[in-house]
Amino acid sequence: MKPILDVQGLTRIHGTECPSCLDMTGPEHNTNVCPACGSIVAAANVSFSLQPGEILGIMGESGSGKSTVVKTLYFDQAPSRGKACFQDDTRTHDLFELNGAEQRWLRNHRFGMVYQNPNLGLNFSISAGGNIAERLLMNDLNHYGDIRRRASELLTRTDVMVGRMDESPRQFSGGMQQRVQIAKALATRPPLLFLDEVTTGLDLSVQARILDLILEIQHELDTAMIVVTHDLGVIRLLASRTLVMKHGRVIESGLTDQILEDPQHAYTQQLVASTL
Amino acid sequence: MNPNYKLPGAQDSYSFGFLDEFAKREIRRVILKAISIPGYQTPYASREMPMGRGFGTGGLQLTLAMIGPDDTLKVIDQGSDDSVNAVNLRKFAELTCPGVSTTESTAGASLIQTRHRVPETALREDQVLNLQVPYPDPLVIVEPSEARRKVMHGEGDYARLLTKLYEDLVQFDEITISHRYPTRINGHYVIDPSPIPRYDVPRLHHAKALMLFGAGREKKIYAVPPYTDAEPLVFDDIPFRTENFNTSDGKRRACARCGATDSFLDELNLEEGGKAWQCSDTDYCNRQLAGANAREVTP
Numbered sequence: 041m042k043p044i045l046d047v048q049g050l051t052r053i054h055g056t057e058c059p060s061c062l063d064m065t066g067p068e069h070n071t072n073v074c075p076a077c078g079s080i081v082a083a084a085n086v087s088f089s090l091q092p093g094e095i096l097g098i099m100g101e102s103g104s105g106k107s108t109v110v111k112t113l114y115f116d117q118a119p120s121r122g123k124a125c126f127q128d129d130t131r132t133h134d135l136f137e138l139n140g141a142e143q144r145w146l147r148n149h150r151f152g153m154v155y156q157n158p159n160l161g162l163n164f165s166i167s168a169g170g171n172i173a174e175r176l177l178m179n180d181l182n183h184y185g186d187i188r189r190r191a192s193e194l195l196t197r198t199d200v201m202v203g204r205m206d207e208s209p210r211q212f213s214g215g216m217q218q219r220v221q222i223a224k225a226l227a228t229r230p231p232l233l234f235l236d237e238v239t240t241g242l243d244l245s246v247q248a249r250i251l252d253l254i255l256e257i258q259h260e261l262d263t264a265m266i267v268v269t270h271d272l273g274v275i276r277l278l279a280s281r282t283l284v285m286k287h288g289r290v291i292e293s294g295l296t297d298q299i300l301e302d303p304q305h306a307y308t309q310q311l312v313a314s315t316l
Numbered sequence: 317m318n319p320n321y322k323l324p325g326a327q328d329s330y331s332f333g334f335l336d337e338f339a340k341r342e343i344r345r346v347i348l349k350a351i352s353i354p355g356y357q358t359p360y361a362s363r364e365m366p367m368g369r370g371f372g373t374g375g376l377q378l379t380l381a382m383i384g385p386d387d388t389l390k391v392i393d394q395g396s397d398d399s400v401n402a403v404n405l406r407k408f409a410e411l412t413c414p415g416v417s418t419t420e421s422t423a424g425a426s427l428i429q430t431r432h433r434v435p436e437t438a439l440r441e442d443q444v445l446n447l448q449v450p451y452p453d454p455l456v457i458v459e460p461s462e463a464r465r466k467v468m469h470g471e472g473d474y475a476r477l478l479t480k481l482y483e484d485l486v487q488f489d490e491i492t493i494s495h496r497y498p499t500r501i502n503g504h505y506v507i508d509p510s511p512i513p514r515y516d517v518p519r520l521h522h523a524k525a526l527m528l529f530g531a532g533r534e535k536k537i538y539a540v541p542p543y544t545d546a547e548p549l550v551f552d553d554i555p556f557r558t559e560n561f562n563t564s565d566g567k568r569r570a571c572a573r574c575g576a577t578d579s580f581l582d583e584l585n586l587e588e589g590g591k592a593w594q595c596s597d598t599d600y601c602n603r604q605l606a607g608a609n610a611r612e613v614t615p
Contacts (some may be wrong), residue, residue, distance in 0.1 A: 140467070141470075141471050144471065144473075166479060166480075166483050167483060167486060169482075169486065170479050170482055170483045170486065173478075173479055173482045174475055174476060174479040175475075177475035177476075177478045177479060177482070178473070178475040182478070182551055182552045183551060183552040183553050184482065184485060184551035184552075184553050184554050185553050186553075187482065187551075206486050206487070
């Protein structure tokens with residue numbers, strides 16, 4: 041089977057960049073700031089592939105570059121180098137070669153994103169239903185009755201009371217805001233979903249329900265997902281395969297069970313040991 | 317304006333139509349571009365006029381760039397020829413365009429400058445309507461960055477404008493935009509048709525006359541060429557609705573002055589209390605009145 045997403049050598053450097061940037065940073069130098077030019081190597085040579093319907097976990101401490109990877113794939117940031125191919129049914133899109141309009145089209149029609157901070161994913165000045173409607177309208181659904189129906193279906197699916205769909209998400213609890221974000225991301229039934237620290241900052245029972253929801257959705261719609269988190273519990277529950285990142289590099293990758301039970305890299309060992 | 321006012325210095329130091337020839341040429345060029353790309357907000361170098369921006373300088377520059385000595389100009393403000401803005405702009409044109417005749421009759425004008433209304437009388441192919449525009453960009457209510465608005469216009473991405481309509485329907489069960497109703501021109505660009513009431517929006521669709529929109533402060537000119545599609549932005553299942561002027565029992569109100577039941581009415585508060593409704597288009601009202609009098613006399 042062809043992977044839905046194939047990423048090769050994804051690199052993102054903030055700053056003036058010099059030839060020694062990649063050689064003088066990384067876990068072995070214990071920094072991601074280039075000592076020669078001061079550039080910050082947010083991600084370097086990240087390669088992985090994702091099968092349709094698979095959940096891939098990206099794990100690492102803050103500043104390790106895991107969010108950068110997802111943000112470049114969702115076109116929030118441009119990469120410095122690298123290639124990413126997205127398989128859309130029969131067509132293959134070379135993501136970073138597309139023009140702005142094509143990128144926005146893919147983003148609105150084929151990708152979904154759930155941010156850690158609902159402020160980024162939701163518009164608080166319109167209602168929860170309006171947030172979902174916006175995404176449906178971007179997909180050329182132009183029938184008010186159908187939009188209302190779809191939005192209430194999605195909110196029911198994500199356990200948000202339909203009676204509150206016409207309220208601003210500002211009045212919702214953090215967990216509910218996160219569920220509205222998920223409903224919004226799912227509105228177009230995207231084949232690829234990015235989840236950036238979705239449960240961070242939520243209390244444990246809410247976390248558990250959101251993780252359940254994500255798993256159910258994955259079973260139901262067969263959505264491929266990239267889950268970014270620093271929480272080993274989330275990784276263990278959701279991801280079948282995992283990348284471990286540090287200082288912008290992938291230091292270990294493989295089956296989640298393998299990584300958590302038998303970590304090879306010293307940093308991963310430390311990470312696994314510290315949580316247990 | 318003081319009727320005895322004269323232009324300072326020698327009158328011939330001003331060129332015909334106040335604007336210098338270079339300015340007029342630039343505006344004409346921009347008008348041609350605007351017609352070629354229906355609905356596209358074409359930037360232009362809006363000149364300083366001897367009046368504050370916001371008093372119709374955009375419409376006035378269009379008028380002055382197009383007017384010639386054989387033109388007949390009509391200027392209206394909210395349908396009326398006699399309100400302050402209309403009178404002053406008309407006098408300014410009389411002062412700076414020697415030989416140009418002005419009129420209050422819609423049918424007799426070759427060039428009509430208007431604020432907030434499209435005349436009731438159907439326009440002809442040989443007429444041009446210049447609308448004064450305060451805010452040219454319909455997306456400004458949903459996107460503050462002009463750079464991003466341009467991209468949205470380019471891609472025909474009006475989802476967020478429709479989201480605004482969705483929110484209106486959710487909150488009020490109807491679309492609450494009373495004027496400046498976003499209208500899609502020729503299947504792509506959505507324009508702000510200047511603050512004309514919803515009642516006038518269908519008049520843009522396949523109009524016989526050229527309609528030009530000038531925003532002086534925002535430095536934009538755009539056009540709805542003759543016989544061009546102009547469709548108000550709506551949902552598939554919720555049709556566009558205009559003001560209906562019905563009484564509570566569903567009867568169409570008539571103009572208190574001329575009795576017309578097919579015109580846009582202004583609601584007036586009477587001095588002795590109570591309300592009256594009257595045509596907003598004074599020329600139309602006068603003609604209805606003249607027609608009614610003529611009918612009374614003939615038999």
